[in-house]
Amino acid sequence: MFKRLEIIEYLDSSGKEIVHRIPESGSGEFRIGSQCVVRESQEAVFFRDGKAMDVLGPGRHTLTTQNIPILAELVGLAFEGTGSPFRAEVYFVNKKTFTDMKWGTKEPIIFRDKELAMVRLRAFGNFSVKVADSKLFINKIVGTVGRFSSDAIEDFLKNIIISRLADLIGETLESIFDLAQYYDEIGTLSKSRMGDDFSKYGIQLVDFYISAITPPEEVQKRIDERSAMGALGNMDQYLRFKTATAMGDAAQGGGEGGAAGAGVGMGAGLGMGMAMANMMGQSMHAGAAGAAAMVKCGACGASVPDGKFCPECGKPLGEVCSGCGNPVPAGAKFCLHCGRKLGGASCVKCGSTLAPGAKFCPECGAKQEE
Numbered sequence: 001m002f003k004r005l006e007i008i009e010y011l012d013s014s015g016k017e018i019v020h021r022i023p024e025s026g027s028g029e030f031r032i033g034s035q036c037v038v039r040e041s042q043e044a045v046f047f048r049d050g051k052a053m054d055v056l057g058p059g060r061h062t063l064t065t066q067n068i069p070i071l072a073e074l075v076g077l078a079f080e081g082t083g084s085p086f087r088a089e090v091y092f093v094n095k096k097t098f099t100d101m102k103w104g105t106k107e108p109i110i111f112r113d114k115e116l117a118m119v120r121l122r123a124f125g126n127f128s129v130k131v132a133d134s135k136l137f138i139n140k141i142v143g144t145v146g147r148f149s150s151d152a153i154e155d156f157l158k159n160i161i162i163s164r165l166a167d168l169i170g171e172t173l174e175s176i177f178d179l180a181q182y183y184d185e186i187g188t189l190s191k192s193r194m195g196d197d198f199s200k201y202g203i204q205l206v207d208f209y210i211s212a213i214t215p216p217e218e219v220q221k222r223i224d225e226r227s228a229m230g231a232l233g234n235m236d237q238y239l240r241f242k243t244a245t246a247m248g249d250a251a252q253g254g255g256e257g258g259a260a261g262a263g264v265g266m267g268a269g270l271g272m273g274m275a276m277a278n279m280m281g282q283s284m285h286a287g288a289a290g291a292a293a294m295v296k297c298g299a300c301g302a303s304v305p306d307g308k309f310c311p312e313c314g315k316p317l318g319e320v321c322s323g324c325g326n327p328v329p330a331g332a333k334f335c336l337h338c339g340r341k342l343g344g345a346s347c348v349k350c351g352s353t354l355a356p357g358a359k360f361c362p363e364c365g366a367k368q369e370e
Contacts, residue, residue: 008044009037010092016149018131019138020092024146027087036061041096043134048088052135091142093134097206098150101127103158108216109166114174119219121176123165125211129157130204137202153203160197161208165190169213176215183210 008030010020022028037060038044044056104124113119131137142148168189172182191208198205214220294303297310304310316327321335334340349366360367 006031007035007037008090010042011039012094014149016098016151017147018094018098018150018153019142019145019148020094021144021146022090022092027089029087030063032063034063036063036090038092041094043093043095043131045091045093045134045138046088047091052139053088055134091134091138093131093137095131095134097128097130099128099207101129101150101154101157103127103161105162109162109169111169111173111176113176115177116175116215116219116222119176119215121169121213121215123162123169123210123213125209126207127157127161127205127209128207129198130206131202132199132204133202135202140201141203157198157203161190161194164193164197168193176213179213183213186210 008022008028010022012020036044036056038056038058040058042058044061046053046056102124103126105122108120108122111119111121141153165186168186172186172189173179187208187210190210191205194208195205295306296303297312297315300310300313300315302310302312304312309316321327321338321340324335324338324340326335326337347361347364347366347368350361350364358368
């Protein structure tokens with residue numbers, strides 16, 4: 001049985017319907033002269049025999065062959081001007097933008113990170129869409145359904161988003177530590193690529209936003225630990241500080257528990273103290289050894305570290321002949337260069353070797369200082 005309709009219109013009270021078919025089941029009986037009212041946010045698509053005949057924009061439309069020439073195909077010459085009925089369906093398409101549609105990964109995306117190796121990522125955000133081509137959308141997605149809401153297509157669009165996003169993350173990122181600076185780039189590229197996929201069904205992707213891309217909780221903990229280690233800086237100083245703090249806390253504890261804690265703390269502190277004392281002792285010993293190893297250069301008289309050559313004048317370290325001034329091996333009794341006997345006192349004037357206890361130089365006669 002067909003329904004006879006004189007005024008054709010539809011108002012969506014739920015705000016979620018994308019397409020509403022009149023009548024919802026079967027064909028409707030329309031007459032030439034019937035009124036079709038289309039709102040600013042709507043389009044009306046006429047179908048007969050499974051074929052889209054015309055698309056009406058906003059306004060009041062009188063169904064006549066003069067006003068809507070394509071309807072002449074519906075009526076035929078035999079009924080022209082008689083107001084005779086014809087059977088068809090009208091699909092009202094909601095052209096508004098459907099906002100705050102959610103997307104998210106049901107299963108994590110496997111990502112090869114250059115620093116963390118393989119990482120499982122989860123992502124979520126929101127997007128908004130609108131119908132761009134009413135006829136294409138009805139033919140590709142809606143079909144003959146009487147009511148079609150945004151919920152019915154949201155899951156389908158989510159799958160497209162996740163598929164494209166997985167490819168983009170793999171192409172754009174090298175490490176999840178760079179995610180923050182690439183959110184806008186990933187969002188823009190995603191919208192561009194997904195726009196082509198959506199347009200095949202007569203849908204326009206108006207907005208696409210990424211709220212977050214996150215690794216699993218256990219990976220986040222490792223990242224936090226890594227950040228904490230970086231914030232500590234010198235690990236050796238940190239350990240010393242923590243040991244000293246533990247000793248202080250144990251010493252301030254009261255009662256048996258406090259005494260036990262103090263004992264443990266003192267034991268730990270004693271061990272650390274002994275270790276530090278050993279380290280300080282070794283350091284002091286090294287310093288003393290370094291101080292004891294300093295010698296006086298026989299050539300220039302500078303105090304230098306013990307070695308083979310003087311770092312000040314470059315001459316070999318050891319004794320110097322009082323006669324010719326050349327260095328001689330330690331412990332030698334005669335100079336290898338001039339043959340002078342070594343080990344005695346030298347003249348204050350000419351530098352000649354003096355006999356033990358001599359008051360005058362046998363070479364120049366100069367009196368020696370007592």
